[in-house]
Amino acid sequence: MRRDEFRRVADEVAAEIASGVLRPGERLPTQRAFARARGIANSTAIRVYGELTRRGLVVGEVGRGTFVRASAPHAGGAALTERAAADAAGPPPPAVNLELNYPVTPGQSELMSKGLAPLLRPDVLLDATRTAAPAGTPQARDAAAEVLARAGWRPEPERLLFAGNGRQAIAAALSSLCGPGGRVGVEELTYPLVKSIAERIGVRLVPVAVDEQGMVPEALADAHRSAPLSALYVQPTLQNPLSVTAGEGRRAQLAAVLREYGITAVEDVTWGFLVPDGPRGLPGSGPGALAPLAAHAPERTVLVDSLSKRLAPGLTVGMLAAPPGLVETLADGLRAGAWTAPAFSLEAAVRWIADGTVAAVVEAKRADAAARQRLLRERLGVDAAGRVRAGGRVRTDPGAYYCWWDLPSRWRAEPFVAAAAARGVAVTPGAAFAAGGQLTPDAVRIGLASPPTEVLGEALGILAEVAEGVPGATGAAG
Numbered sequence: 001m002r003r004d005e006f007r008r009v010a011d012e013v014a015a016e017i018a019s020g021v022l023r024p025g026e027r028l029p030t031q032r033a034f035a036r037a038r039g040i041a042n043s044t045a046i047r048v049y050g051e052l053t054r055r056g057l058v059v060g061e062v063g064r065g066t067f068v069r070a071s072a073p074h075a076g077g078a079a080l081t082e083r084a085a086a087d088a089a090g091p092p093p094p095a096v097n098l099e100l101n102y103p104v105t106p107g108q109s110e111l112m113s114k115g116l117a118p119l120l121r122p123d124v125l126l127d128a129t130r131t132a133a134p135a136g137t138p139q140a141r142d143a144a145a146e147v148l149a150r151a152g153w154r155p156e157p158e159r160l161l162f163a164g165n166g167r168q169a170i171a172a173a174l175s176s177l178c179g180p181g182g183r184v185g186v187e188e189l190t191y192p193l194v195k196s197i198a199e200r201i202g203v204r205l206v207p208v209a210v211d212e213q214g215m216v217p218e219a220l221a222d223a224h225r226s227a228p229l230s231a232l233y234v235q236p237t238l239q240n241p242l243s244v245t246a247g248e249g250r251r252a253q254l255a256a257v258l259r260e261y262g263i264t265a266v267e268d269v270t271w272g273f274l275v276p277d278g279p280r281g282l283p284g285s286g287p288g289a290l291a292p293l294a295a296h297a298p299e300r301t302v303l304v305d306s307l308s309k310r311l312a313p314g315l316t317v318g319m320l321a322a323p324p325g326l327v328e329t330l331a332d333g334l335r336a337g338a339w340t341a342p343a344f345s346l347e348a349a350v351r352w353i354a355d356g357t358v359a360a361v362v363e364a365k366r367a368d369a370a371a372r373q374r375l376l377r378e379r380l381g382v383d384a385a386g387r388v389r390a391g392g393r394v395r396t397d398p399g400a401y402y403c404w405w406d407l408p409s410r411w412r413a414e415p416f417v418a419a420a421a422a423r424g425v426a427v428t429p430g431a432a433f434a435a436g437g438q439l440t441p442d443a444v445r446i447g448l449a450s451p452p453t454e455v456l457g458e459a460l461g462i463l464a465e466v467a468e469g470v471p472g473a474t475g476a477a478g
Contacts, residue, residue: 005040005044013052025068027067031046067418096458097450098425098446101401101449102309104449115357116351118351119344119351127343128343128344133340136346140317141157144162150289153295163318163334164316164318165308169305169318169320170194172337174233175337178201178203182203183227184204184230185208185232186234187210187214187242189430189433189435190207190240191235213247214235215234217257220232220263221260224263232258233266233268235271241404241428243395247286251291252296264302267302269292271400272292273310275288284384302322305318307352310358310365311357317349318339366399369400380464402446405446407442409442412442413429413442415471416466417444424459
């Protein structure tokens with residue numbers, strides 16, 4: 001059998017998913033049964049299931065099996081046969097995708113276009129399309145320091161580096177800190193793309209327990225003592241998917257663990273822009289922005305941020321604030337991975353920061369996120385304690401663009417996702433965020449940012465109706 005046989009079989013299954021032969025929420029056969037049915041070796045079946053998981057087409061739950069996800073990936077990694085099958089089947093039925101989470105507010109394109117206009121002059125465009133170094137330009141470093149400054153903390157511009165986006169910044173940081181086979185501590189429920197990054201660079205994620213303030217310092221210390229960690233990936237502010245934020249005391253405790261055990265953290269603050277300096281003035285919200293973990297342990301923290309959520313994912317810049325001793329190491333990692341930021345994006349970012357575009361759009365998105373949170377509480381029937389009218393509990397922040405719904409006890413995650421998909425609404429099952437194979441939460445993450453508010457309201461109403469129903473009452477639920 002050819003060495004790439006598993007990819008051919010994975011393409012076939014991907015085409016079946018795209019054409020609707022395999023439905024959202026449908027359980028795939030065991031790997032042994034799949035191998036018999038397809039006439040392939042068991043080892044090939046294992047690789048097929050791994051490839052389908054890598055593409056985001058299926059999700060596995062320990063003790064339950066492997067299920068087709070509610071929606072296929074929307075960018076990157078899709079096989080040509082999968083796309084061809086989707087084209088042949090025609091456009092999919094209308095659906096509201098609450099897996100995606102890219103906020104756009106009215107008027108932001110007009111604001112951004114003004115900043116881009118000067119770059120289109122031939123003399124300026126020539127310089128703006130040259131190759132950029134990892135350290136960018138002095139103007140870019142000063143502008144980035146302004147954006148990253150929080151609660152009295154401001155990074156030193158000479159320690160700033162740039163990637164094409166936030167994901168590349170995370171990949172560069174982790175690959176620079178960890179060799180193949182390294183161990184990276186993460187929240188037990190974490191940003192799914194970190195799982196993909198870890199797989200690609202050959203490191204193992206070690207889940208660390210979380211509570212209402214995020215990562216538990218004692219659990220981090222225990223994880224390191226059991227086998228040394230090469231690095232830590234953590235989201236202290238509006239953690240994705242739980243929306244929890246670590247208080248000042250918790251940040252100081254985490255910093256103390258980093259120092260005691262010599263662990264270097266990659267602090268992801270991508271969603272932190274939603275929390276302003278000073279009191280937030282939102283019902284049920286905590287204080288305004290807190291100083292990052294990088295302020296508590298500057299010698300042990302690489303802070304990562306980007307303009308993707310603030311502005312737009314397609315024309316963005318990733319930013320890294322490095323400890324003094326790691327600037328060159330991280331710069332080498334950016335170069336080696338071809339992850340440096342395009343000069344055009346850097347020039348655009350400088351102009352958007354200087355002319356007030358970033359600040360204006362951020363303010364608009366904070367107001368928009370708060371409005372969508374109010375809509376969430378209204379349509380799902382969420383009380384002050386997070387209890388949902390149909391059952392279960394919502395965990396979120398009044399200023400966040402996403403929420404975590406611990407489902408009613410009668411629902412498992414995958415059947416709920418399938419039942420919602422059958423009603424035209426895609427949400428992400430909790431297992432997609434689980435860093436370890438033993439955690440299979442009966443929960444979903446709901447992204448609130450992407451659809452128009454009236455569409456979001458209808459979708460949330462549908463989710464409430466699905467939750468109030470009986471599992472297995474529709475064709476999609478199992």
